[in-house]
Amino acid sequence: MSASQESVKPLRADARRNRARVLETAHEVFAAEGFGVPIDEIARRAGVGAGTVYRHFPTKEALFEAVVLDRLDHMVASAADLVATRDPGDAFFAFFWAGVDEGAGDKGLAEAMAEAGYAAEVLAPEAEKRFRNTFGDLLARAQAVGAVRGGLAVDDVRALLVGCMAMQRYRGEAGGLGVLREIVQDGLRGRS
Amino acid sequence: MSASQESVKPLRADARRNRARVLETAHEVFAAEGFGVPIDEIARRAGVGAGTVYRHFPTKEALFEAVVLDRLDHMVASAADLVATRDPGDAFFAFFWAGVDEGAGDKGLAEAMAEAGYAAEVLAPEAEKRFRNTFGDLLARAQAVGAVRGGLAVDDVRALLVGCMAMQRYRGEAGGLGVLREIVQDGLRGRS
């Protein structure tokens, strides 16, 4: 918007379109196949050359990072609505289970969020921070009204999210979490 | 009834030693780095040539499978002691948390056990079956004495195991599960 900006050269229209397209495709492909998928596959499906991918993202990791960051910020953004339209308990749980679903359907995201001290924290540290802050807010509100038991820190909830993603991925598309969901939900609420 | 044995040519002493050494090293290396490590790395650390690894295990997957199978059977074996020395509830939970610890410290095992409908089931189907049966027995006993709530099937517990492995891996070496452990434990016990 003004002077003190580093790398904000406004991209040409087609370049911006390409960048968005690559990001979107990368999301789909990483979601389906995980980080291991070749970059050529992404380029091909995005209808661009591999060089174009590298023009916008210097390495494969950087692209992955951008995707993860994007996802995290999407989730963060959704939190505003939740806070506005639901009571604190509902808001927290809605956010939590939405996150679980997101990760269950997105292998790349699950990989990124599960790798301890690595992926999200390292790949997209700012986004992870925002995500945690948001999560922390929702948690605090829910705890304030007694909808979530005390003694739980954001880190705990963050870890639980990772765990539930893993469970749901393990269950596969067919079944949801079933009883496990109740168990977790009850555990978060605290015994009555 | 004993473990899977086919064509029982007793290996030469040095070969058995090497095989064991490779298996052990593979366990360490897969544990530390996951399935992705090069076979050469395992060979190097085991102090053998790559060919030696392939003499004992025809493919990288076969080696991985052997490691996983070994781990699963170790766990299964430990269950006998638990049944003998503890009451059903303790036995079940000891087994469960030991499994979590095992997977938390072993990336390869965690990968194998988490990949839905794939890894353990496909890689070492017999071992997975034995593991599930053992788990099922412990669960049934614990449920019979009311130490674990009803409405839980082996599959649920198996999935929960995957989830807890992921959580504990996420937590890293430093912290244990903390409150999360209580939550899960309470959830399994059933609300009081």
Added chain:
Amino acid sequence: MSASQESVKPLRADARRNRARVLETAHEVFAAEGFGVPIDEIARRAGVGAGTVYRHFPTKEALFEAVVLDRLDHMVASAADLVATRDPGDAFFAFFWAGVDEGAGDKGLAEAMAEAGYAAEVLAPEAEKRFRNTFGDLLARAQAVGAVRGGLAVDDVRALLVGCMAMQRYRGEAGGLGVLREIVQDGLRGRS
């Protein structure tokens, strides 16, 4: 009717050049050393990286196939001239002996054409079919004018080609077939 063409993306100039260069080098190297030569050797002699070879030909077999197909189609193409400029007998024999020379100087081609029910038929089945059809036409014409004896089918001539290739390869660069050529030629003409 024209040669096999699929998905006709015209290659970039440099790519086409490289592809041609690889094909040409592969021809030379397969000719000199047979199918057994490492792909790296071909890449090195062509002055490209191994990856470049694989960009144009997905497997070593595919490269070999392309070379064989190229050779067969060259021969087929030459037949048109022969038919136009020579009488049926000459055309047939010119084609036959040219084929023998081709195979005698090309270990790869000889391997491909000699492996019964395998190589040419399997590697480049369309090209082999075109080759046989061409051979069949020339044979029929020559038989029609009495330049080649009756009772010979294309399969016989095809097999004889394989045999003469082997003989001439055995003779080495120095000597031609000598008397053997007469014997075969007389045998094909039929006793007078």
Added chain:
Amino acid sequence: MSASQESVKPLRADARRNRARVLETAHEVFAAEGFGVPIDEIARRAGVGAGTVYRHFPTKEALFEAVVLDRLDHMVASAADLVATRDPGDAFFAFFWAGVDEGAGDKGLAEAMAEAGYAAEVLAPEAEKRFRNTFGDLLARAQAVGAVRGGLAVDDVRALLVGCMAMQRYRGEAGGLGVLREIVQDGLRGRS
């Protein structure tokens, strides 16, 4: 037995048996698969360790050579009978076609005999010499009685043998040489 002997240490009975067994198995396996077959395969089928093969034959090539030598000498030996029991023409042709059949059913032998200036000449030069001498005698006798045309040297017949082996191998198990055999036979006899 005495002093001035180099490598004639009379082998122990079991060693001699093993050597023979390896040689025989190698013949079968090379015949079926050609020189490319792994030595371990031969050892396995012979029921010995790979080390035993190497004790008797210093390299894979040496083993191959021994097999080829054995085959050539077998053929040479058979010639004596032919000379004794048949007229010169029959003897020559019987020898020739028997050689063709031998090579057609033996991939290893065909490879050895076809490689110009290489295999037989180099691998088993003495045996090749004996083979050629035998062939030369039979040829000379047959030519002397007019059963084979003049103007043919041993080299020609040797090359023709290679060619006919190739043809018959190409034809596969199913069909014999058919007309081609007549052509060659007529060609050798000379036109009447």
Added chain:
DNA sequence: GATGAATGAGCCTTCATTCAT
């Protein structure tokens, strides 16, 4: 002497990244 386990160079193939067009 026999055994078969160990070695290690070498082969085919993949893929992140760079670069000419």
Added chain:
DNA sequence: AATGAATGAAGGCTCATTCAT
């Protein structure tokens, strides 16, 4: 800027040969 071709370092696996048992 975009393209997609080129690069080359690995990685999985095989096999002739050597060596400890």
